[in-house]
Amino acid sequence: MPNAAKGTPTPAKPTVTPLKPTAGSAKPTPDPVKPSANSAKPTPKQVKPTASPAKLGVTPIKSTAVPAKPGQTAAKPTPNRLEAKLSHLLGARKGTIVVMRVTDGRLLAVVNPALAAARAISPGSVMKVPTLVAGWQEGVLNPHRLIPCAGPTGDPACWEVHGNMDLKGAISRSCSCYVGMVGRELGAKRMTKWWRKLGFGQRTGVDLPNEVPGYLAEPGDRVAWADTAVGEGPGILATPLQLVSFYGAIANGGQRWRPNLHKPKALLGMLFPVSGGLDLAVLRQGLSEAAISGSAKGASPADLIVAGKTGTASMPGFKNRTSGWFAGYAPANRPQIAIVVELDDAKGFIHAVPLAKQVFETWQTEIRLPSPS
Numbered sequence: 466m467p468n469a470a471k472g473t474p475t476p477a478k479p480t481v482t483p484l485k486p487t488a489g490s491a492k493p494t495p496d497p498v499k500p501s502a503n504s505a506k507p508t509p510k511q512v513k514p515t516a517s518p519a520k521l522g523v524t525p526i527k528s529t530a531v532p533a534k535p536g537q538t539a540a541k542p543t544p545n546r547l548e549a550k551l552s553h554l555l556g557a558r559k560g561t562i563v564v565m566r567v568t569d570g571r572l573l574a575v576v577n578p579a580l581a582a583a584r585a586i587s588p589g590s591v592m593k594v595p596t597l598v599a600g601w602q603e604g605v606l607n608p609h610r611l612i613p614c615a616g617p618t619g620d621p622a623c624w625e626v627h628g629n630m631d632l633k634g635a636i637s638r639s640c641s642c643y644v645g646m647v648g649r650e651l652g653a654k655r656m657t658k659w660w661r662k663l664g665f666g667q668r669t670g671v672d673l674p675n676e677v678p679g680y681l682a683e684p685g686d687r688v689a690w691a692d693t694a695v696g697e698g699p700g701i702l703a704t705p706l707q708l709v710s711f712y713g714a715i716a717n718g719g720q721r722w723r724p725n726l727h728k729p730k731a732l733l734g735m736l737f738p739v740s741g742g743l744d745l746a747v748l749r750q751g752l753s754e755a756a757i758s759g760s761a762k763g764a765s766p767a768d769l770i771v772a773g774k775t776g777t778a779s780m781p782g783f784k785n786r787t788s789g790w791f792a793g794y795a796p797a798n799r800p801q802i803a804i805v806v807e808l809d810d811a812k813g814f815i816h817a818v819p820l821a822k823q824v825f826e827t828w829q830t831e832i833r834l835p836s837p838s
């Protein structure tokens with residue numbers, strides 16, 4: 466069943482944790498608009514090669530015939546109706562759209578599967594939620610802890626001044642200071658450990674050709690970890706399929722399904738198998754607020770409430786180019802689908818959010834299932 470919201474967290478006294486100046490300062494990682502490129506200096510060890518442009522053809526998936534096996538190229542694809550409409554929405558823009566059913570990981574549409582499965586790039590602020598999950602699991606944060614955000618001059622820096630932020634606010638406002646501080650306190654070892662548990666740095670096993678595992682820096686690598694915590698490469702490179710699987714698990718109560726076209730459903734893991742201390746409802750409230758009044762405002766069609774997160778990430782290797790992201794799900798209260806939109810040379814709020822809204826609208830028109838009563 467989608468949506469296993471748990472009880473309201475016990476009210477606790479808010480505590481303000483002052484920032485402790487530390488050596489090295491993280492660059493601001495603004496979202497929705499990021500004005501500058503990432504400052505991390507890649508070393509050969511830090512940057513993994515991604516699929517060559519020649520491999521990144523614009524090829525709709527074959528949805529009605531025998532699935533392609535790994536290494537096999539899908540021939541003469543016949544997109545399904547939803548996919549064809551979404552492909553039309555994307556138009557000539559370079560990017561990908563993934564729509565996944567949250568109850569079993571079934572892919573309802575994948576526009577440009579090579580960009581969804583065979584290329585890993587910086588996820589930007591859509592990676593903040595996995596970092597917050599890691600922080601919660603390790604006891605670094607709780608829903609009531611407040612962290613002061615001083616904006617662009619803060620340490621870690623943020624794209625705007627937010628003042629005292631709690632967890633929900635940090636999600637809805639996309640506060641890089643809050644998440645950067647959580648990442649700093651977690652440390653690289655614990656952060657990357659949880660990211661792996663959440664499916665990053667490994668293939669999902671989707672039945673699409675040439676899937677790549679993405680990339681996580683090793684804890685000893687010289688990357689700007691506060692930047693990495695908020696999704697800036699080259700320390701973290703992710704695929705849209707990894708993200709749709711993760712956001713699907715946030716939506717459905719914790720089940721992380723393998724995205725699949727034709728394969729039987731397969732559970733890759735539960736988000737919170739051990740501690741049980743993480744109340745997904747708080748994360749979902751933050752994602753709902755983001756879509757209502759925060760950094761993803763505008764993603765909901767007129768008659769559908771959605772939840773989600775934007776991201777604007779530097780494209781590793783390109784100084785002034787960014788990817789625009791939206792990752793989320795709908796309906797917010799009884800999720801049926803998770804979606805990821807990624808656009809090259811774009812910004813999350815400006816470009817990915819309006820496209821996400823159209824994706825939700827199209828899904829409603831084409832195949833929305835009746836909500837269980």
Ligand SMILES: [Zn+2]
Binds near residue numbers: 616627640643
């Ligand atoms: Zn902030």
